[in-house]
Amino acid sequence: MSTGPGAHSAPVPDPDPTPGPGPTPGTPGTAGTPESPGAPESPGTAERRGMFSSLRIRNYRLFAGGQMVSNTGTWMQRIAQDWLVLTLTGSSAAVGITTALQFLPMLLLGLYGGVIADRLPKRRLLLVTQSAMGLTGLALAGLTLSGHVQVWHVYLMALLLGLATVVDNPARQAFVAEMVGPRDLRNAVSLNSANFQSARLIGPAVAGVLISAVGSGWAFLANGLSFLAPIAALLLMRRDDLHEVEPTPRGKGQLRDGLRHVAGRPELLWPIVLVGFIGTFGFNFPIWLTAFVDEVFHGDAGTYGLLNTLMAAGSLAGALLAARRGTSRLRLLVGAALLFGLLEITAAAAPVFWLFALLLVPIGMFGMTINVTANSTVQLAADPAMRGRVMSLYMMVFMGGTPLGAPLVGWITDAYGARTGFLAGGLISAGAALAVGLMLARIGGLRLKVDLRRGRPRVAFVERAPRKKQKQLAAMV
Secondary structure (H helix, E strand, O other): OOOOOOOOOOOOOOOOOOOOOOOOOOOOOOOOOOOOOOOOOOOOHHHHOOOOHHHHOHHHHHHHHHHHHHHHHHHHHHHHHHHHHHHHHOOHHHHHHHHHHHHHHHHHHHHHHHHHHHHOOHHHHHHHHHHHHHHHHHHHHHHHHOOOOOHHHHHHHHHHHHHHHHHHHHHHHHHHHHHHOOOOHHHHHHHHHHHHHHHHHHHHHHHHHHHHHHOOHHHHHHHHHHOHHHHHHHHHOOHHHOOOOOOOOOOOOHHHHHHHHHHOOHHHHHHHHHHHHHHHHHOOHHHHHHHHHHHHOOOOHHHHHHHHHHHHHHHHHHHHHHHHOOEEEHHHHHHHHHHHHHHHHHHHOOOOHHHHHHHHHHHHHHHHHHHHHHHHHHHHHOOHHHHHHHHHHHHHHHHOOHHHHHHHHHHHHHHHOHHHHHHHHHHHHHHHHHHHHHHHHHHOHHHOEEEOOOOOOOEEOOOOOOHHHHHHHHHHO
8 A cells, every 4th residue: 555645556465464663553643654554553453353443443433423413314315305306396307417416516526626635634624514515404494394495496405515525525535544544444434334324224214204294394404403413523533543644735736646646556547437337327226216116116205215225224234244354355346346237137127016125235235345345445545645636536436427327317217217227227337347347357456455354454456467477476465
């Protein structure tokens, strides 16, 4: 793993398994070396790390608690927003436009958000972005509860939320590393996903009941108020316990530097390419699920909430399984992406509701495996000084591709039916997995591994070599 600016390639594994000298665990990092991979550990530390090891860290516990509350409100708003737009317009394409507007700023401005995240203290930046996101929820609640809401109001709030997300996403992703350090980073990324999916189990179910009983406005109000929890958590954190990376001074060419850093590193480039295709065409569930509920199975908001809950159960299982794994392999990423696409194809043809609903569980599990594996691999392989820019590119292609894919998928769904729209997303996802897998196999990239089980993160990318040499290198990793 690169630990300072200017690194152009990932190092091969150190043949000596003994950790080298470095700062003691828990000591705040210093500029340039906040996450030294050679930091020693007490004997048995790696073995003692379990599924919830990151929660031993106070700052991360505060962060996780605040995010749990906020994520629950976010899922409530997502369900309420999709259903409100469908109620106002009767169009799956309109739901797609709403989703597109929310993620359009990430597509257009995402890289600049990463530059901002690298230039400013991340905790202070998150206080601003979380406050702005809470205000959008409160504004939408006021419009809906007063009876004045129109579809363009929802479009506007989705766009404003997307603008705040441009900076919030890379800052929040990079801040996780500052809270836990490199040894617990993969576990923390997995637990973040588990946190989000746990909220996804609660939020849609509560939203479905709330919408049916009193309307969408109360779900928007709950979301706006939920942001008080992460704001309080950020204020209560101990700065001395953070592994802070010194902000990057303003300068020319920083955006290009970030792009060159990714382009020259296969272990960064190919996971980002794959999640770009999956995020753009394979994760359009608000469009597909609303269409299946409305057109195919003739359900209501409660049915929509149930389907989201089942998918969340699978996603939670995938996140917890990822938290137990000590390694991230690109072959796991490619395999999960291929199975994800094939399961979407199968679900598109499901003849009855119960089969469709059950298939959403493994779809959620493999979708989360893709997300966690790619996210942790990219974060650990990125230069800490450029992590904000690298993660902004990652989030830009994963989430920012939605403005391109959502309207197209929404149009296909409206024109040819829910089954055809879902089938198209599955075919593209499976095709992208096959193409990226063949490319990685050609250059030997499927041997990338991030290994934390021996107490030190290591990233290796093995280039194509003669067969005998390949076996030797495979034994090293």
